[in-house]
Amino acid sequence: MTNFTGTIITLGGGGFSQEGAVTPIDEHILELTRAERPRVCFVPTASGDDLDYAAKFEQAFAGRAETSVLSLFTKSANANWTCDPRHVLTQDVVYVGGGSTANLLAIWRTHGLPDLLREAAANGTVLAGISAGMNCWFEASSTDSFGPLAPLDDGLGFLPGSACPHLFGERAAPRSTGGGSLTAPCPTAMPPMTALRSSGTATPSTAPPPTPSPRNQAAWPGA
Numbered sequence: 284m285t286n287f288t289g290t291i292i293t294l295g296g297g298g299f300s301q302e303g304a305v306t307p308i309d310e311h312i313l314e315l316t317r318a319e320r321p322r323v324c325f326v327p328t329a330s331g332d333d334l335d336y337a338a339k340f341e342q343a344f345a346g347r348a349e350t351s352v353l354s355l356f357t358k359s360a361n362a363n364w365t366c367d368p369r370h371v372l373t374q375d376v377v378y379v380g381g382g383s384t385a386n387l388l389a390i391w392r393t394h395g396l397p398d399l400l401r402e403a404a405a406n407g408t409v410l411a412g413i414s415a416g417m418n419c420w421f422e423a424s425s426t427d428s429f430g431p432l433a434p435l436d437d438g439l440g441f442l443p444g445s446a447c448p449h450l451f452g453e454r455a456a457p458r459s460t461g462g463g464s465l466t467a468p469c470p471t472a473m474p475p476m477t478a479l480r481s482s483g484t485a486t487p488s489t490a491p492p493p494t495p496s497p498r499n500q501a502a503w504p505g506a
Contacts, residue, residue: 287401287404287441287442288404288405289401289403289404289405289407289408289409289410289441290315290404290409290410291404291409291410291411291412291420291441291442292308292311292312292315292409292410292411292412293411293412293413293416293417293420293442293446293448294308294411294412294413294414294416294417294448295413295414295417295448296413296414296448297413298413299339299340299343299344300336300339300380300381300413300414302343303339303342303343304343305343305344305347309343309344312376312378312409312411313347313348313376315376315409316375316376316409318375320347320348320349321348321349321375321376322348322349322351322373322374322375322376323344323348323349323350323351323374323375323376323377323378324350324351324352324353324370324371324374324376324377324378325337325340325341325350325351325352325353325378325379325380326352326353326355326371326377326378326379326380326416327340327352327354327380327382328353328355328356328379328380328382328386328387328390328391329379329380329381329382329383329384329386329387329414329415329416329419330380330381330382330383331356331382331386332352332354332355332356332358333382334358334360336380337352337354337360337364337380338360340352340378340380341363348376350363351363351364351365351370351374352364352365353365353366353367353368353370353371354366355368355390355391355394355396368394368395368396368399369399371396371399371400371403371408372399372402372403372406372408374403374408375407375408375409376408376409376410376411377400377403377408377409377410377411378411378412378416379410379411379412379413379415379416379419380412380413380414380415380416381413381414381415381416381506382414382415382506383415383426383428384415384418384419384424384426384428384435384438384506385426385428385429385435385437386428387415387416387419388419388437388438388439391419397439400439400441401441404441410441413448414448414506415428415448415506417446417448417506418435418438418446418448418506419438419439420438420439420441420442420446421438421439421440421441421442421443421444421445421446422436422438422440422442422443422444422445423435423436423437423438423444423445423446424438424445424446424447424448424506425445425446425447425506426506427506428506448506
């Protein structure tokens with residue numbers, strides 16, 4: 284399913300998750316909204332709505348954006364948290380965190396979030412995500428949600444092809460699919476500290492990855 288209208292920024296790793304502050308990639312995401320103080324909703328479903336992870340987001344974006352957290356595990360750390368999936372329809376940016384891709388997809392579908400995200404994007408909300416938050420938008424991905432790295436052919440399909448985050452990151456490069464195979468074409472492999480902007484129904488593509496360095500380590504290793 285690739286009849287998607289909108290903008291998605293996918294990160295292979297890094298961003299505020301690693302730096303603890305708004306990075307140039309994060310700043311670019313905010314600038315795409317053209318809002319002086321963008322409304323940014325963090326969705327940490329893939330981490331089980333980890334409180335520390337969400338706090339890192341809130342601290343990083345404090346003063347730069349109007350932040351909120353969507354908790355589908357019905358957690359609440361402060362007044363800026365909500366359990367209502369329709370909250371995404373009022374946001375300038377929906378930023379999806381890392382963790383388990385398989386768990387994220389299952390929980391989102393139970394709550395009807397994919398249709399709401401598609402609607403939000405069509406109305407101008409910028410969708411973004413890192414690691415599992417990158418994988419989810421594609422038709423397929425490589426993931427360690429089930430243990431050893433393996434293919435997952437059950438993505439949302441907002442973007443065509445397959446995704447592979449953390450290239451040259453905390454795992455050996457290139458990432459394999461543990462002997463399995465992805466049925467979706469057009470693999471999109473992303474090293475940490477890099478991002479890809481996709482709009483409309485364009486097929487994603489990336490430049491050759493940079494030389495690995497010690498800082499190319501993912502802060503949230505699950506995908």
